[in-house]
Amino acid sequence: xxxxxxxxxxxxxxxxxxxxxxxxxxxxxxxxxxxxxxxxxxxxxxxxxxxxxxxxxxxxxxxxxxxxxxxxxxxxxxxxxxxxxxxxxxxxxxxxxxxxxxxxxxxxxxxxxxxxxxxxxxxxxxxxxxxxxxxxxxxxxxxxxxxxxxxxxxxxxxxxxxxxxxxxxxxxxxxxxxxxxxxxxxxx
Amino acid sequence: xxxxxxxxxxxxxxxxxxxxxxxxxxxxxxxxxxxxxxxxxxxxxxxxxxxxxxxxxxxxxxxxxxxxxxxxxxxxxxxxxxxxxxxxxxxxxxxxxxxxxxxxxxxxxxxxxxxxxxxxxxxxxxxxxxxxxxxxxxxxxxxxxxxxxxxxxxxxxxxxxxxxxxxxxxxxxxxxxxxxxxxxxxxxxxxxxxxxxxxxxxxxxxxxxxxxxxxxxxxxxxxxxxxxxxxxxxxxxxxxxxxxxxxxxxxxxxxxxxxxxxxxxxxxxxxxxxxxxxxxxxxxxxx
Numbered sequence: 009x010x011x012x013x014x015x016x017x018x019x020x021x022x023x024x025x026x027x028x029x030x031x032x033x034x035x036x037x038x039x040x041x042x043x044x045x046x047x048x049x050x051x052x053x054x055x056x057x058x059x060x061x062x063x064x065x066x067x068x069x070x071x072x073x074x075x076x077x078x079x080x081x082x083x084x085x086x087x088x089x090x091x092x093x094x095x096x097x098x099x100x101x102x103x104x105x106x107x108x109x110x111x112x113x114x115x116x117x118x119x120x121x122x123x124x125x126x127x128x129x130x131x132x133x134x135x136x137x138x139x140x141x142x143x144x145x146x147x148x149x150x151x152x153x154x155x156x157x158x159x160x161x162x163x164x165x166x167x168x169x170x171x172x173x174x175x176x177x178x179x180x181x182x183x184x185x186x187x188x189x190x191x192x193x194x195x196x
Numbered sequence: 197x198x199x200x201x202x203x204x205x206x207x208x209x210x211x212x213x214x215x216x217x218x219x220x221x222x223x224x225x226x227x228x229x230x231x232x233x234x235x236x237x238x239x240x241x242x243x244x245x246x247x248x249x250x251x252x253x254x255x256x257x258x259x260x261x262x263x264x265x266x267x268x269x270x271x272x273x274x275x276x277x278x279x280x281x282x283x284x285x286x287x288x289x290x291x292x293x294x295x296x297x298x299x300x301x302x303x304x305x306x307x308x309x310x311x312x313x314x315x316x317x318x319x320x321x322x323x324x325x326x327x328x329x330x331x332x333x334x335x336x337x338x339x340x341x342x343x344x345x346x347x348x349x350x351x352x353x354x355x356x357x358x359x360x361x362x363x364x365x366x367x368x369x370x371x372x373x374x375x376x377x378x379x380x381x382x383x384x385x386x387x388x389x390x391x392x393x394x395x396x397x398x399x400x401x402x403x404x405x406x407x408x409x410x411x412x413x414x415x416x417x418x419x420x421x422x423x424x425x426x427x428x429x430x431x432x433x434x435x436x437x438x439x440x441x442x443x444x445x446x447x448x449x450x451x452x453x454x455x456x457x458x459x460x461x462x463x464x465x466x467x468x469x470x471x472x473x474x475x476x477x478x479x480x481x482x483x
Contacts, residue, residue, distance in 0.1 A: 060249065133236040151212065177217070
């Protein structure tokens with residue numbers, strides 16, 4: 009099964025083939041977990057729960073069209089789950105999430121000099137991305153962390169191609185401003 | 197940009213930015229920003245963690261698998277029997293008690309010769325059954341319906357098992373009353389049964405359908421009224437009750453009609469989302 013495409017594996021998984029499902033999980037668990045971890049903001053247990061829910065949805069699908077690209081479709085499931093979570097916890101998240109992100113940044117454990125520097129930079133990036141709107145954050149994560157094309161991002165987020173492009177463009181500029189603000193805040 | 201989670205080269209990042217119709221200056225300014233994103237590392241699950249994740253996923257899939265996919269036929273039948281035999285407890289006690297009391301009253305009318313035996317049985321047995329069936333299923337009469345809907349068991353199966361149980365009870369009561377009156381009045385048991393069995397089936401099926409569409413109170417009231425108006429005719433004499441017309445005697449046609457109506461009701465059942473008064477009030481308050 010290792011030589012089969014994602015789409016072929018998904019078609020088999022839809023017919024109840026658990027080996028094909030396991031193969032897809034092995035291929036994509038780390039990717040989905042990483043995407044959701046960054047999308048929900050530094051919360052690994054939540055990212056793991058949402059990842060499980062995403063693969064559960066994937067396994068229960070019976071209407072997947074194997075002509076459709078698998079990766080954008082999988083990211084679409086993950087994004088929709090994260091959106092549902094944001095909606096459900098909207099009132100709780102706005103304040104508590106920011107506080108948690110701030111705590112996470114503050115809790116970065118000191119280590120060797122390079123590690124500390126990387127952690128500091130990573131925390132700054134995480135904080136900046138966390139301040140982007142969800143729609144910009146998802147587009148940037150998909151493009152620059154997971155290498156999806158603009159067309160694939162449009163499919164995954166269910167938006168027109170022009171909107172995907174504009175979200176990336178605006179999101180990248182905002183990210184630059186946020187990172188500059190963060191670095192100035194850290195080193196006044 | 198490569199299609200996997202790998203570090204992109206500055207050239208790849210610049211190319212990705214140029215795709216967004218950015219000027220050379222902007223590309224130059226934003227390339228370090230995009231490169232700096234790589235500093236934020238996401239957790240990478242180990243092989244063991246991935247296997248544990250897969251095992252948990254398998255467990256969840258087994259929990260949520262449909263009955264037909266995960267159980268053998270024998271196990272499935274046994275499980276459905278277990279579920280079905282608990283359904284009578286979910287029907288309100290007043291339905292059971294009410295129909296018993298009403299049947300005793302109808303029998304007393306005939307027993308003490310306040311009316312003819314055929315009238316008492318033909319009039320009351322179908323009307324009682326139809327009234328009770330109206331309160332079989334629905335948000336107004338079943339407080340646990342929301343929980344029931346959340347289970348993987350078919351709503352058709354649940355409603356069907358309740359219908360069979362309740363109609364079985366009503367038929368048993370009717371047969372007992374008929375046997376007692378036939379013995380008391382030296383009349384034909386079979387002849388008396390034909391007066392009510394067919395109409396009971398048809399009226400009950402109509403009542404079930406109406407309760408699903410318009411609510412139990414409307415279904416019970418309308419079926420009771422319709423049967424009385426159809427059944428009771430005021431003769432030339434003072435208040436003499438006559439039997440229903442011959443078309444209402446038990447016949448294969450009545451059973452076929454009842455079956456069609458029940459099937460229609462069950463077909464409507466899974467999509468049945470008739471708003472209750474309470475839900476309308478709640479939604480208006482939320483607005």
